Amino acid sequence: MSKRVGHSYSSSEPILLQSVGGSSKASRFYDEDAVRVSQKIDEELKREWTRIKDAQRKQVKVMLLGQAESGKSTLQKQFQLYYAHQTLEHGRPLWRPVVYFNIIKAVRMILDELDYELANIGSDDSTEGQAVAHALAPLGDVSGEISHLREKLVALISMEDSLASELNGGISVTGGRTGMYVRAGWQALVTPLSPNRSRAVPATGGPPPAVAHVTNLASRTLNASQDEVDELWKHPAVRILLNNRRIRLDESASFFLESVKRISQPDYLPTTADLLNVRLQTLGVAEHSFDVELCGSRYNWLMYDVGGARHAWVPYFDDGTLFHSYLEEDARTNRVDDSLQLFTAICSNKLLKNSHLVLLLNKIDLLKKKLDAGSKVRKYITSYGDRPNTFADVSEYFRAHFVQVHRRNDIGRRALYAHFTSMLDIRATQAIIVNVGEAIIRSHIARTGLA
Numbered sequence: 001m002s003k004r005v006g007h008s009y010s011s012s013e014p015i016l017l018q019s020v021g022g023s024s025k026a027s028r029f030y031d032e033d034a035v036r037v038s039q040k041i042d043e044e045l046k047r048e049w050t051r052i053k054d055a056q057r058k059q060v061k062v063m064l065l066g067q068a069e070s071g072k073s074t075l076q077k078q079f080q081l082y083y084a085h086q087t088l089e090h091g092r093p094l095w096r097p098v099v100y101f102n103i104i105k106a107v108r109m110i111l112d113e114l115d116y117e118l119a120n121i122g123s124d125d126s127t128e129g130q131a132v133a134h135a136l137a138p139l140g141d142v143s144g145e146i147s148h149l150r151e152k153l154v155a156l157i158s159m160e161d162s163l164a165s166e167l168n169g170g171i172s173v174t175g176g177r178t179g180m181y182v183r184a185g186w187q188a189l190v191t192p193l194s195p196n197r198s199r200a201v202p203a204t205g206g207p208p209p210a211v212a213h214v215t216n217l218a219s220r221t222l223n224a225s226q227d228e229v230d231e232l233w234k235h236p237a238v239r240i241l242l243n244n245r246r247i248r249l250d251e252s253a254s255f256f257l258e259s260v261k262r263i264s265q266p267d268y269l270p271t272t273a274d275l276l277n278v279r280l281q282t283l284g285v286a287e288h289s290f291d292v293e294l295c296g297s298r299y300n301w302l303m304y305d306v307g308g309a310r311h312a313w314v315p316y317f318d319d320g321t322l323f324h325s326y327l328e329e330d331a332r333t334n335r336v337d338d339s340l341q342l343f344t345a346i347c348s349n350k351l352l353k354n355s356h357l358v359l360l361l362n363k364i365d366l367l368k369k370k371l372d373a374g375s376k377v378r379k380y381i382t383s384y385g386d387r388p389n390t391f392a393d394v395s396e397y398f399r400a401h402f403v404q405v406h407r408r409n410d411i412g413r414r415a416l417y418a419h420f421t422s423m424l425d426i427r428a429t430q431a432i433i434v435n436v437g438e439a440i441i442r443s444h445i446a447r448t449g450l451a
């Protein structure tokens with residue numbers, strides 16, 4: 001908002017402009033000087049109003065939509081890394097407790113699943129169950145070793161709830177201890193926010209005592225239990241159960257467990273790779289503001305990171321299409337089908353009719369890894385049939401499905417920009433950010449006629 005002495009107005013106050021501009025009747029009672037002053041104020045106000053309108057037209061709103069865990073917040077962090085590196089630097093320490101939480105949750109999940117599998121080792125007579133029992137047999141009875149490790153890790157695991165509750169700001173979400181959830185502006189719990197939207201400013205007084213206390217306690221406890229965490233992670237029974245998909249962890253768990261020695265150092269500060277790998281579910285909508293220089297002009301990008309939990313989207317989709325495709329708990333629908341349904345809802349949504357569409361098919365690194373390990377797509381998507389299981393064929397197959405959905409459902413007759421991405425790859429993602437940004441700005445200019 002711009003300010004002049006004695007006047008204060010903003011783009012949301014056009015009425016003020018009209019009332020000042022419409023003062024000519026009253027001016028009859030003033031002398032010539034007063035009229036000149038009044039006209040000058042009018043002109044200034046008009047100029048200011050035009051400037052505000054221009055600034056508004058240079059604002060680009062970007063909404064990140066997609067399934068839970070599809071990488072929306074990671075893309076937002078990549079934007080921050082590219083366009084607002086300083087804010088990412090300031091925010092680095094805030095992620096410490098979240099990284100600790102990711103490790104502790106993984107440790108707890110490994111122990112829980114291990115206990116279950118070891119207790120049921122003989123009772124699963126499926127082919128897969130027998131294969132696991134066969135692989136575990138040479139290790140002998142490991143339950144004693146595992147209980148010993150569990151005892152040593154009790155103090156660490158007990159930190160999971162207190163970390164989650166401090167960072168959730170006391171919010172408890174139904175569904176149990178499946179994760180840590182944060183609402184928009186969660187950083188405010190640790191660092192005060194600047195008035196300029198969600199941008200964190202450097203902490204002056206430090207984090208509130210409760211968060212600082214829990215974070216430091218988690219750090220000390222992890223430091224004291226790092227050998228046991230490492231031992232558990234490398235335990236042959238854990239390796240076997242992971243390889244046989246009997247233990248399923250968050251995708252980034254292995255990244256953090258491999259790095260436990262580094263992370264448990266008392267002076268640990270999250271690296272950029274840590275920030276991109278860390279998992280923190282977005283609850284609701286987080287707004288981020290970036291100043292972006294593109295095609296020779298400055299734009300303000302307002303980025304809305306919409307949590308993948310569908311109930312958060314309902315206010316944005318008034319025709320209910322999306323609400324009906326709420327599939328979060330429906331395990332029978334695979335992620336690709338779910339994603340296609342979601343994309344159908346986005347393409348056909350009237351409220352989004354005038355938006356540009358950019359489709360990012362993310363996590364290609366994981367797809368490549370799975371294909372390299374011999375996974376067959378047909379096992380998950382029967383219609384894939386006997387097509388070759390190479391990245392080129394599989395990615396083209398997926399792309400074609402999304403292009404078809406777009407062709408059939410797009411109510412805005414829009415161009416579709418589609419990219420394959422791996423959001424953990426900084427260089428590749430940043431090339432895409434620039435590429436997509438320029439394409440959006442070019443269409444923006446074409447539409448508004450404003451460079």
Ligand SMILES: Nc1nc2c(ncn2[C@@H]2O[C@H](COP(=O)(O)OP(=O)(O)OP(=O)(O)O)[C@@H](O)[C@H]2O)c(=O)[nH]1
Pocket residue numbers: 066067068069070071072073074075251252276277278279280281282283306307308309362363364365366421422423424
């Ligand atoms: N391997 C790999 N992991 C990724 C990629 N993109 C994101 N991730 C990881 O996937 C997890 C989920 O990413 P998020 O960015 O939190 O997902 P989100 O879409 O914001 O999820 P919600 O907030 O629940 O809607 C994080 O641990 C990321 O590090 C990718 O391209 N490859």
Ligand SMILES: [Mg+2]
Pocket residue numbers: 072073074280281282305306307308
């Ligand atoms: Mg998110």
